Amino acid sequence: MMTLDFLYGIVLLSMIPVRYEPAEQSEMVTQLMFGDTFRVIEEDGNWLHIRNDFDNYEGWVYNRTVFQLDEETYREITESRPAIVASFQATVQEEDKPLTHIVQGSSLPNYNHETQTFRVGDRVFHFDGEVATTPENCRTQLIENAKTYLNAPYLWGGKSAYGIDCSGFVQQVSKVVGIKLPRDASQQVLLGDDVSFLENVKPGDLAFFDNEEGRIIHVGILLSKDRIIHASGQVRIDSIDQEGIYNLELGEYTHNLRTIKKIIE
Numbered sequence: 001m002m003t004l005d006f007l008y009g010i011v012l013l014s015m016i017p018v019r020y021e022p023a024e025q026s027e028m029v030t031q032l033m034f035g036d037t038f039r040v041i042e043e044d045g046n047w048l049h050i051r052n053d054f055d056n057y058e059g060w061v062y063n064r065t066v067f068q069l070d071e072e073t074y075r076e077i078t079e080s081r082p083a084i085v086a087s088f089q090a091t092v093q094e095e096d097k098p099l100t101h102i103v104q105g106s107s108l109p110n111y112n113h114e115t116q117t118f119r120v121g122d123r124v125f126h127f128d129g130e131v132a133t134t135p136e137n138c139r140t141q142l143i144e145n146a147k148t149y150l151n152a153p154y155l156w157g158g159k160s161a162y163g164i165d166c167s168g169f170v171q172q173v174s175k176v177v178g179i180k181l182p183r184d185a186s187q188q189v190l191l192g193d194d195v196s197f198l199e200n201v202k203p204g205d206l207a208f209f210d211n212e213e214g215r216i217i218h219v220g221i222l223l224s225k226d227r228i229i230h231a232s233g234q235v236r237i238d239s240i241d242q243e244g245i246y247n248l249e250l251g252e253y254t255h256n257l258r259t260i261k262k263i264i265e
């Protein structure tokens with residue numbers, strides 16, 4: 001059995017691509033954000049096949065875009081709860097080093113709220129921004145977070161306002177209010193309780209959509225019984241009924257409604 005040189009790691013850049021295969025030309029399947037930790041499954045030259053700790057998603061990352069952790073530091077980080085960045089944009093900085101710009105949903109391990117610093121092993125970082133707190137009304141905060149992404153461009157595998165896909169949008173917005181969701185719509189649909197009719201929905205419920213083969217291919221966040229915010233071309237608000245999403249600009253239905261799920265009590 002081959003021994004791995006690289007077992008544990010963390011992202012200390014703003015965000016990095018995770019690819020389907022170990023090649024720069026390969027499809028980006030998701031992104032890792034600042035502070036995300038992972039385990040290494042296998043190595044292929046300069047590429048690492050990793051499993052992200054937050055959602056267990058797997059893919060390939062270039063080894064020069066990540067920072068290696070020893071097991072003790074990895075355990076210290078993963079066995080504690082990191083602070084989650086709530087600011088749409090924020091910065092982190094090590095002493096005497098350039099600023100790193102990070103985005104909403106990034107993680108700050110071993111965060112000290114009084115000094116606004118956090119630590120990765122012996123490295124100390126200063127944070128300028130806001131971290132998430134437990135909201136008084138989770139549904140209201142979820143909707144407010146979602147609307148800050150309006151007009152963000154669609155990007156397959158993306159998870160930030162600079163480019164985001166439908167399930168990445170739902171996952172990131174939920175993460176900031178303390179809700180942990182899987183990465184893909186086909187995984188997210190397995191959670192929560194069914195809502196039988198649009199008349200019974202509450203803001204923050206999730207709507208899922210399928211293709212002709214019955215496969216879940218899209219997800220969005222319901223604002224009301226007839227409005228939905230979702231990432232399709234860009235993050236946008238559209239009309240919805242029992243048939244699906246209706247795009248007024250196109251004058252047609254663009255997504256076929258399959259089911260509605262409640263993930264917030």
